[in-house]
Amino acid sequence: xxxxxxxxxxxxxxxxxxxxxxxxxxxxxxxxxxxxxxxxxxxxxxxxxxxxxxxxxxxxxxxxxxxxxxxxxxxxxxxxxxxxxxxxxxxxxxxxxxxxxxxxxxxxxxxxxxxxxxxxxxxxxxxxxxxxxxxxxxxxxxxxxxxxxxxxxxxxxxxxxxxxxxxxxxxxxxxxxxxxxxx
Ligand SMILES: [Zn+2]
Numbered sequence: 674x675x676x677x678x679x680x681x682x683x684x685x686x687x688x689x690x691x692x693x694x695x696x697x698x699x700x701x702x703x704x705x706x707x708x709x710x711x712x713x714x715x716x717x718x719x720x721x722x723x724x725x726x727x728x729x730x731x732x733x734x735x736x737x738x739x740x741x742x743x744x745x746x747x748x749x750x751x752x753x754x755x756x757x758x759x760x761x762x763x764x765x766x767x768x769x770x771x772x773x774x775x776x777x778x779x780x781x782x783x784x785x786x787x788x789x790x791x792x793x794x795x796x797x798x799x800x801x802x803x804x805x806x807x808x809x810x811x812x813x814x815x816x817x818x819x820x821x822x823x824x825x826x827x828x829x830x831x832x833x834x835x836x837x838x839x840x841x842x843x844x845x846x847x848x849x850x851x852x853x854x855x856x
Contacts, residue, residue, distance in 0.1 A: 684717065684744025684807075710810035712759030718811040719759050730840055732784075732847045733777065737770045740777050740851075742844050745807070747817050750789050750843055752781050754814040761810050763798060774814055781816045784850045791818030 712719050721729035721741055730742040732752060743751040754777045756770045766774070778796060785791055795817040799806035806813075 710761070712811075716759060716808070716811050718753075718755045718808060718813060719757075721755075722757055726848060727841065727844070730844050732844055733780070733851045733853075735773050735777055737767070738773045738777055740781055742840050742847075743815070744840065746840075747795075748791075748819065748823060749839075750785050750791070750818045750847065752785070752816040752847075754778050754781065754816065756812060759811050761800075761812055763800060763812060766812070778814055778816055780852065784847055784852075785816070785818045788846050788850050789818060792821050793819040795819060 709715065714720055721731060722734070722739055723729075724731075726732075726734075730744065731739055732742065733740040737758075738754060738756045740752055740754050743753050745751075754774050756766060756774065758770070760766060782794055785794075795815065798812060798814050799809075800812075802809045
């Protein structure tokens with residue numbers, strides 16, 4: 674993975690400045706932020722499944738939905754569960770998507786526990802830009818592993834480690850631990 678590839682990755686900007694991480698410069702320039710609410714190549718969550726697992730930071734692919742690493746992690750192993758379909762609102766999901774997003778979320782917790790032993794999780798969806806959704810047009814469920822005391826120092830120290838190489842390593846470890854098919 675190179676710095677130039679960063680524009681192909683998906684993530685949810687969270688408003689924290691990370692100017693010291695060189696690969697984020699592409700995002701600060703707005704290159705990964707959708708210009709509008711349209712589906713397709715302007716949307717990182719529509720684009721990621723078209724890439725290889727490695728390039729898209731995809732951990733697992735389901736039938737209706739998939740799991741990828743957030744390029745803007747609150748913590749190491751911060752995952753997003755997305756439907757393949759470009760829908761914004763939870764009420765727009767089809768039943769099969771609701772079920773699979775729930776199943777993938779539970780599997781993500783199990784895999785994260787096995788790989789990195791978090792003490793807890795934050796799970797949830799921000800619905801609408803006003804509620805904090807960085808990419809409001811394409812629904813995504815956050816799975817954020819939490820460790821005791823992490824909020825005390827990780828926002829300052831840990832975020833400096835959000836480098837592409839670390840995300841690639843994290844993806845490889847989580848994908849290898851994911852049950853089911855080969856990855
Ligand atoms: Zn989309």
